[in-house]
Amino acid sequence: PYPVYARFRAADPVHCVRSAPGEPGVWYVFRHADVLKVRRSRGLSRAARHRRLCAGPAPDSLFRYSEKLSHWMVERDAPDHARLRAAVAEVFAPDAARALAARTGEIADELLDGIVPLGRADLMTAFAFPLPLLVISEVIGLPREDWPTLLRWSRAFSELENRRPTLALYTEAGDAIDAFDAYLRELLGHRRRGPRRDDALGRVLDARRRGALTEDDAVGTLMLLLFAGHETTANLIGNGVHTLLSHPGQLRLLRERPGLMESAVEEMLRYESPVQTVSIGHVREPFTLGGRTLLPGDRVMPVLGSANRDERVFSAPDRFDITRSDLRHAAFGTGVHTCLGAMLARVEGRAAFSALLRRLPGLRAGDAPARWREGLLTRELAELPVTF
Ligand code: HEM
Secondary structure (H helix, E strand, C coil): CHHHHHHHHHHCCEEEECCCCCCCCEEEECCHHHHHHHHCCCCEECCHHHHHHHHCCCCHHHHHHHHHHCCCHHHCCCCHHHHHHHHHHHHHCHHHHHHHHHHHHHHHHHHHHHHHHHCEEEHHHHHHCHHHHHHHHHHHCCCHHHHHHHHHHHHHHHHHHHCCCCHHHHHHHHHHHHHHHHHHHHHHHHHHHCCCCCCHHHHHHHHHHHCCCCHHHHHHHHHHHHHHHHHHHHHHHHHHHHHHHCCHHHHHHHHHCHHHHHHHHHHHHHHCCCECECCCCEECCCEEECCEEECCCCEEEEEHHHHCCCCCCCCCCCCCCCCCCCCCCCCCCCCCCCCCCHHHHHHHHHHHHHHHHHHCCCCEECCCCCEECCCCCECCEEECEEEC
């Protein structure tokens, strides 16, 4: 996508798509400065799309889907957004996230024990997908043995969010969300009867007792944490390995100087951003951006993957360089909805790459080429064959 982004940044940095004249517009925002500006704007509403769907005649599957998502903090406006975010914020505070580094390393080692003797693997299936799912399941407090089911639900959700939506995709994702919803309600009931634990489930139950969350909010928050924390981090790992393998000099440098791991992970987040585009809501009050006027009802889509390659901010933006210091990337978003799990994602990324470099010394690309998955919002490999 990067040459296309570059053309838009130069010629039409705030670009509007309309399905028909007079219909509301969808605005794609390509430059770094405009992305920061629009994401901090108060003239946008996240909740509007759900209010609209829930009020109007919509197919049942679409309605059910939208109703569930309307309880997620990422889909809410002030003051509800702050209330929902505060309920689980401490689970993701920098100290708590750092404490998970060792645990992530242990889980990474367990997964690698299974593939080291094989000499080859599809790293997405064997490592990049299960690792963050197992970590986030522990952070939330979900039983480990349930991970294949959780993986299926997470996949159904991302299939819908990442493709041109069809009724079939809505139905599949809606069914997954309904099943996950019922599972979480049962788990909450079970945990209420047991001892308190200090995971996200425990925090959400505390917030329920204080009256800070409804039961729907509690379920929605836990569901969002799994979906938001899984594929994004899997893509950081997959895209990062792929980029290192196609830049052998940088891979060698990282092996020689492990102290560069922190800046290497930031550069991976910039260079192949796991979330390329986010839908950040509907315009509430008219505002101007890059000389264009956005009107109430229009939607706004900042293209984070383009902002992170903006030549106005990054020198030689198409060069992958793990020693970069100009790393003001927007991979985790900006403004009040900035990624809540950013610190955890960084910790997981560093632990995952350290384990891979340590356990797979001869790591190189496999015979078959890596395959990108088609996606509207994320940058994701379908397969990453490697040998070692
Ligand atoms: C929000 C990216 C990992 C939880 C976001 C947003 C982005 C993002 C761009 C803003 C979305 C928007 O404005 O609509 C990423 C990337 C990750 C990652 C690139 C990995 C490399 C995680 C993890 C968690 C997490 C591990 C842990 C559960 C969240 C939550 C929000 C969020 C809860 C919503 C915050 C809010 O609305 O206030 N993430 N994320 N993310 N992320 Fe992440």
